[in-house]
Amino acid sequence: GAVVSQHPSRVICKSGTSVKIECRSLDFQATTMFWYRQFPKQSLMLMATSNEGSKATYEQGVEKDKFLINHASLTLSTLTVTSAHPEDSSFYICSAIRDMNTEAFFGQGTRLTVV
């Protein structure tokens, strides 16, 4: 299967700071990338859909000014958690698809802890 790399895998930051998470498709061009958040023992919740060169589409209830998404190229999308608070602590996972007819491939996930 295709390879999606997410970095960093784990990050601890202080409350009020910002954290950037990168998602790269290593061996294919991803027309669309997705960002999910997963709290312990809960399912993946879609936060936003990101298409290269255009603004991300956020799911209802997700603050676009807090979770900044940039999809600058067909192989890279970034999620920046701004002014992080302890309640933002979660497992953030990206996925990417080659085209509308293929399955999504996931990055390794990023465990964010805000202290």
Add this chain to the structure above:
Amino acid sequence: QKEVEQNSGPLSVPEGAIASLNCTYSDRVSQSFFWYRQYSGKSPELIMSIYSNGDKEDGRFTAQLNKASQYVSLLIRDSQPSDSATYLCAVKFGTGGFKTIFGAGTRLFVKA
């Protein structure tokens, strides 16, 4: 109403038995259906994809899709302790749509 529903479990089966995981979805236009396996603290990995009604087999895994009933299932034959994980049903909604929504997941325990 949730868009993708699964029984959260846990589902416990003895080693060697068949594990049956079920999922229902709400969007009649959905075209693509996936089963992912997720180990604790890890990201999901794709097990099966199914696009048309009927059964699709891959090794010990069989996915079954019934669009009329809006139902998709996953059977795991000869279950092994290493199959113990959370299984996520995912549905790509809408014709030509990109959005993939996950169910809550079913926790499976395979007892040795």
